[in-house]
Amino acid sequence: MADLYLARARTDLGAARLVAIKEVVPRLARDPRFVAMLASEAKLAAGLRHASIVQVEDLGREDGALFIAMEYVEGLDLRELLRRCARQRVKLPVAFSLLIVVEALQALAYAHRKGVVHRDVSPSNVLLSFEGEIKLCDFGIARAHEGSEAPLSDVLQGKAGYMSPEQARGEPPDVRSDVFATGILLWELLAGRRMYSVSGGASLSKEDARDELLELARRAVIPPLPERGLPDEVFLHGIVSRALAASPDDRYPSAAAMLRDLAAYAAAADLTASPLRFGAWLRDNFGAEMVSARRARERAVRALELGPPAVLEPVARPAAPLVPLAPLVPLAPLVPLAPRVRSAPLTPSEPAHPSPWPKAPRSLTRPRRRALPPRLARCAQLLAFFALCAIVCFLATR
Ligand SMILES: Nc1ncnc2c1ncn2[C@@H]1O[C@H](COP(=O)(O)OP(=O)(O)OP(=O)(O)O)[C@@H](O)[C@H]1O
Numbered sequence: 001m002a003d004l005y006l007a008r009a010r011t012d013l014g015a016a017r018l019v020a021i022k023e024v025v026p027r028l029a030r031d032p033r034f035v036a037m038l039a040s041e042a043k044l045a046a047g048l049r050h051a052s053i054v055q056v057e058d059l060g061r062e063d064g065a066l067f068i069a070m071e072y073v074e075g076l077d078l079r080e081l082l083r084r085c086a087r088q089r090v091k092l093p094v095a096f097s098l099l100i101v102v103e104a105l106q107a108l109a110y111a112h113r114k115g116v117v118h119r120d121v122s123p124s125n126v127l128l129s130f131e132g133e134i135k136l137c138d139f140g141i142a143r144a145h146e147g148s149e150a151p152l153s154d155v156l157q158g159k160a161g162y163m164s165p166e167q168a169r170g171e172p173p174d175v176r177s178d179v180f181a182t183g184i185l186l187w188e189l190l191a192g193r194r195m196y197s198v199s200g201g202a203s204l205s206k207e208d209a210r211d212e213l214l215e216l217a218r219r220a221v222i223p224p225l226p227e228r229g230l231p232d233e234v235f236l237h238g239i240v241s242r243a244l245a246a247s248p249d250d251r252y253p254s255a256a257a258m259l260r261d262l263a264a265y266a267a268a269a270d271l272t273a274s275p276l277r278f279g280a281w282l283r284d285n286f287g288a289e290m291v292s293a294r295r296a297r298e299r300a301v302r303a304l305e306l307g308p309p310a311v312l313e314p315v316a317r318p319a320a321p322l323v324p325l326a327p328l329v330p331l332a333p334l335v336p337l338a339p340r341v342r343s344a345p346l347t348p349s350e351p352a353h354p355s356p357w358p359k360a361p362r363s364l365t366r367p368r369r370r371a372l373p374p375r376l377a378r379c380a381q382l383l384a385f386f387a388l389c390a391i392v393c394f395l396a397t398r
């Protein structure tokens, strides 16, 4: 639904931190039903505060474009991690797989207590930071899609493989749909492959592949999990089967109930892991790529600091205080010229700030004038003074 950008948010104290900005595709941004639904969902999501949930900061508009600003998680998403593991033949330890699902369940249990259903639990919405944090993002955005006038095929893009049967039939999902989708995550992490796969492979068109996935999701025929020789594996497979029951009534009634069983299994089987260890493992295996991506981003951020920002008009006010947003940089490395935004004033009653950027935009290539550091300036002054004395003495002696 969106392009993703990296931006710098500055607080009134002058501190800066990175935020991720999602730009909603123009077709959806023009759909009033979608915008209204997104505003109400973003408001709910902004009220969620949990270590395993990506914090939503703001929803805003600029020149008709719609943006969601959220906490930036430096790392990779679960889909990307699984891809890299397969490509580089790195095995993801079972303890880390269980940690990922346990953290996702903690996030869901909290959101469910607050009355929020995610509706789109899938590997690309599980973000993994290089510090070892595991965070679920995009709460409720799927609901905004459901409220839009977009064709069903667009709404279901890429999601069918993680849908509960009732969701695939178009019925309104409840917390047990999130349990089902988390069951698919666990199944795939334990099996090391996708749970639903289409038979036609690469020869199928995107639409046909999606229809086939949807049909698989409606039927909910769960393939058996391969045995991996884990301690008390029957119990673990039992947890997966209960999460993936076709009828919602036979499933875990909540994420909290599934969490209790999975955490108990991990402890009993001695398969627990800390985020600290997970972060170290991520850095050991994928750290080199992280460093080059970070350097490219920092170069792009520095380049964009010289450009003029624009204005974001808030269309929904989250519960949390809003922060001004600085120039945007696309997450792709080394693309220095992206749209730039600055958030609107913190509250409508606040006086307008004087423009913080020069009237004529400074050229990106023009070097900045820099003042000498104080110590160097003092030395220069002393040298000039001695030179003057020497000249005076020289002239006096002649
Ligand atoms: N807050 C964030 N911080 C860092 N990276 C993010 C953040 N949000 C999203 N991303 C990255 O951007 C990618 C694209 O996100 P986006 O939500 O647009 O697509 P998606 O997750 O594949 O689809 P959808 O959320 O609609 O199911 C994510 O997979 C993730 O790698």
Ligand SMILES: [Mg+2]
Residues within 6 Å of the ligand: 124, 125, 137, 138
């Ligand atoms: Mg997403």
